[in-house]
Amino acid sequence: MLLQSEIASILLNGLQQGAIYALLGIGLTIILGTMEFLNLAHGALYLVGAYTGLIVFQETALSNGLLYSSGITTLGFEGGFLAALFVVPIVGFGIGLLMERFVAEPFYDRPETDQLLVTFGLALIVEETVKNVIGGNTFQSIAPSTIFGVNVSQPISLPLVGLFPSWRLFIIGIAFLVIGLTYLVIERTDFGLVVQAGTHDSEMVRILGIPINRSYSLVFAVGAALAAFAGLIGASIQTVSPQIGTEQALVPAFLTIVVGGAGSVRGAIAGGLVLGVIISAMTQTYSQWAQIVLYLFVALMLIVKPEGLFGSAEVGE
Amino acid sequence: MSGDRSGDANEAVPDGGTVTEDAAGGSGGSALAGLRDRDDFVVIATAAALVVFPFLLIDILGAVGDVIGISIGGYTGLPSLVLIYGIIVIGFNLLLGYTGLLSFGHAAFFGSAAYSAALFSQVVPSPILMVIAGTIVATLLAWPIGFVSIRRSGVYFAVLTLTFGQALYFWALGPGSWLTGGDNGFSGIEAHGLFVGALPLDAQLVPVFDSYTVMYGFTSVVMLAALWVGNRIINSPYGLIFEALGENEERVEFVGLNVFRYKLMAFIISAVFAGVGGAMFVIHEQYIHPTTGLYWIQSGDFVIMTVLGGTGSLIGPVFGALVFEYVANVISGVSLPMIGSIGSLWRFVLGAVFVFIVWVFPRGIYGAFADLAAMVNGRGGGDGDEPAAADGGERE
Numbered sequence: 122m123l124l125q126s127e128i129a130s131i132l133l134n135g136l137q138q139g140a141i142y143a144l145l146g147i148g149l150t151i152i153l154g155t156m157e158f159l160n161l162a163h164g165a166l167y168l169v170g171a172y173t174g175l176i177v178f179q180e181t182a183l184s185n186g187l188l189y190s191s192g193i194t195t196l197g198f199e200g201g202f203l204a205a206l207f208v209v210p211i212v213g214f215g216i217g218l219l220m221e222r223f224v225a226e227p228f229y230d231r232p233e234t235d236q237l238l239v240t241f242g243l244a245l246i247v248e249e250t251v252k253n254v255i256g257g258n259t260f261q262s263i264a265p266s267t268i269f270g271v272n273v274s275q276p277i278s279l280p281l282v283g284l285f286p287s288w289r290l291f292i293i294g295i296a297f298l299v300i301g302l303t304y305l306v307i308e309r310t311d312f313g314l315v316v317q318a319g320t321h322d323s324e325m326v327r328i329l330g331i332p333i334n335r336s337y338s339l340v341f342a343v344g345a346a347l348a349a350f351a352g353l354i355g356a357s358i359q360t361v362s363p364q365i366g367t368e369q370a371l372v373p374a375f376l377t378i379v380v381g382g383a384g385s386v387r388g389a390i391a392g393g394l395v396l397g398v399i400i401s402a403m404t405q406t407y408s409q410w411a412q413i414v415l416y417l418f419v420a421l422m423l424i425v426k427p428e429g430l431f432g433s434a435e436v437g438e
Numbered sequence: 439m440s441g442d443r444s445g446d447a448n449e450a451v452p453d454g455g456t457v458t459e460d461a462a463g464g465s466g467g468s469a470l471a472g473l474r475d476r477d478d479f480v481v482i483a484t485a486a487a488l489v490v491f492p493f494l495l496i497d498i499l500g501a502v503g504d505v506i507g508i509s510i511g512g513y514t515g516l517p518s519l520v521l522i523y524g525i526i527v528i529g530f531n532l533l534l535g536y537t538g539l540l541s542f543g544h545a546a547f548f549g550s551a552a553y554s555a556a557l558f559s560q561v562v563p564s565p566i567l568m569v570i571a572g573t574i575v576a577t578l579l580a581w582p583i584g585f586v587s588i589r590r591s592g593v594y595f596a597v598l599t600l601t602f603g604q605a606l607y608f609w610a611l612g613p614g615s616w617l618t619g620g621d622n623g624f625s626g627i628e629a630h631g632l633f634v635g636a637l638p639l640d641a642q643l644v645p646v647f648d649s650y651t652v653m654y655g656f657t658s659v660v661m662l663a664a665l666w667v668g669n670r671i672i673n674s675p676y677g678l679i680f681e682a683l684g685e686n687e688e689r690v691e692f693v694g695l696n697v698f699r700y701k702l703m704a705f706i707i708s709a710v711f712a713g714v715g716g717a718m719f720v721i722h723e724q725y726i727h728p729t730t731g732l733y734w735i736q737s738g739d740f741v742i743m744t745v746l747g748g749t750g751s752l753i754g755p756v757f758g759a760l761v762f763e764y765v766a767n768v769i770s771g772v773s774l775p776m777i778g779s780i781g782s783l784w785r786f787v788l789g790a791v792f793v794f795i796v797w798v799f800p801r802g803i804y805g806a807f808a809d810l811a812a813m814v815n816g817r818g819g820g821d822g823d824e825p826a827a828a829d830g831g832e833r834e
Contacts, residue, residue: 153593159593227797231800233592233593234534234538234540235796235800237540237593237596238741238745238792238796239793239796239797241738241741241742242742242789242790242792242793242796243789243793245785245786245788245789245792246786246789246790246793248785249782249783249785249786249789250786252782253782253783253786257782367734367735372600372604372734375597375600376597376601379594379597383593409612409613410612410613412604412605412608412612413605413608413609413612413613416601416602416604416605416608417605419597419601420586420598420601420602420605423590423594423597423598423601424586424589427589427590427594
């Protein structure tokens with residue numbers, strides 16, 4: 122019988138892992154839903170986000186790095202993580218725009234297997250580039266010790282859960298802030314309306330005279346920025362190495378949208394949380410079986426409810 | 439992808455089950471074109487190529503390498519390795535190129551056969567029986583996985599196969615490590631003699647050339663058998679249905695055929711090939727690890743080889759396997775005058791080439807050469823309108 126505190130800590134850890142899955146899943150799902158483009162390089166964007174975060178973190182650190190050597194020794198925050206919080210999504214956004222224009226667009230009218238293949242190749246290229254430019258070695262996670270002057274390196278005591286790393290609490294907070302904002306943008310703005318309509322019937326949106334091609338690049342860029350942001354969050358919790366793009370990001374992102382339902386933002390959030398809680402529960406109880414149970418759950422989900430929690434059956438088919 | 443097959447202008451004669459292929463580099467008349475598909479011709483032509491293959495790859499390229507000062511010749515095990523992957527991708531292409539199903543989980547069949555063969559060798563150290571044992575296990579595994587995965591199509595099919603493959607990978611790495619050796623991998627494979635201890639696999643077949651080992655002979659025979667079977671399948675009425683499925687599934691359903699059954703069969707057949715290859719691989723390498731055997735990147739490698747070589751023909755993917763393994767094993771060790779050691783850059787280069795091929799030559803290297811040959815022969819249609827039309831026809 123699990124103790125209450127164990128359940129609470131499983132849920133909290135699940136929330137943290139689920140937030141990363143959800144961020145990845147939202148990006149993948151809006152791209153898949155709107156453009157019916159399946160991006161196997163989504164994990165590569167996570168990788169780019171993690172490494173960009175790492176570089177910004179190191180270069181803006183005030184004990185060494187670029188900023189220090191140019192004479193700036195105080196910015197009011199430690200470790201450069203806040204700088205990374207802004208730089209990483211912008212870099213991701215830019216890469217997303219480029220990807221849409223040069224990689225995705227030529228393949229919209231080709232078979233979906235071709236899309237899978239070309240983005241798979243692209244993922245390989247990115248991973249190998251990182252390996253060759255930065256090196257294949259593993260970097261420590263980039264969590265700063267203080268943020269806004271608050272010490273986040275010490276665990277704090279929470280009711281029910283007990284001791285929990287305060288940095289992870291901060292991460293959960295900021296991840297859900299971004300998830301919430303994305304959700305609001307898609308639910309409440311004109312841009313979101315176009316995206317939603319696009320996921321249902323992009324042909325109809327075009328016929329109505331809405332310049333969906335411009336929305337395409339925006340959607341792609343937003344998706345990429347979210348993936349890069351997820352990479353930054355992931356890098357602050359786990360170690361960074363060139364393999365994380367495929368191992369920690371791409372496959373979980375797919376599982377997330379399979380569980381949530383392709384094309385649905387709500388589904389990606391729900392799917393991410395469900396998977397996060399499963400993996401967290403398994404890790405704390407039978408850690409050897411964690412990944413296996415995760416995969417079998419997704420397989421079962423596909424068989425029992427193939428359209429996912431919130432998806433419509435046709436999207437991504 | 440599969441739509442590109444129409445570029446070959448196949449004409450089926452349903453009753454006899456024969457197919458004549460009259461495009462793609464056929465310089466002669468229909469007599470030659472007819473000959474190209476005959477089983478004995480395919481097998482004999484390939485056998486001839488297999489006889490000279492190690493000589494070209496190791497001795498000739500080695501000699502050229504000595505002259506230019508860059509070692510570009512293969513090592514003695516490479517020809518066998520290329521053929522082993524060749525066997526796998528012939529089967530994989532039946533699924534991807536003909537039936538139009540993209541599986542990201544074939545490492546499951548490759549790896550399970552490899553582990554089964556390795557475990558079986560502890561009891562009966564006979565390579566031939568090891569291959570049979572490994573193939574049986576892969577086939578038995580393919581049935582339930584296929585049964586579930588085939589229910590979904592397109593992207594979902596890819597994700598489902600990936601899911602099952604990864605579950606097996608993590609099982610082999612964790613809970614199943616009592617059987618698989620876990621992260622230490624599985625070594626100690628006993629497979630030394632081809633026939634009950636006689637004919638050790640690393641013995642030479644031909645006195646002077648040390649690249650012609652018994653292992654190579656064994657692999658060649660299996661390769662020829664695989665090719666013969668593959669050719670039989672695609673030229674039979676049964677294989678025609680695979681091809682029809684790749685082009686338009688709905689139409690096949692309207693004709694009244696059981697789509698599910700044929701797709702499942704295509705899946706299982708391709709898994710049999712992967713199983714044979716997996717067992718051969720473990721005999722060749724004497725070692726298997728979850729990462730080389732079961733990880734999804736291994737499945738991705740099968741995809742790359744197949745697409746690189748060309749999905750539009752039976753033999754095409756084998757060229758992909760050759761390019762892939764040559765780049766991975768030889769080019770990666772080359773040190774160029776200006777650039778220096780290539781080392782791990784090979785995957786980068788391969789990724790770039792792969793993207794280029796998918797982009798520009800959807801029919802792969804073999805397809806590109808076939809188009810080129812057709813152009814030289816003044817037919818000209820090969821690379822122009824036909825693939826474009828095929829791509830257009832693919833969309834729904």
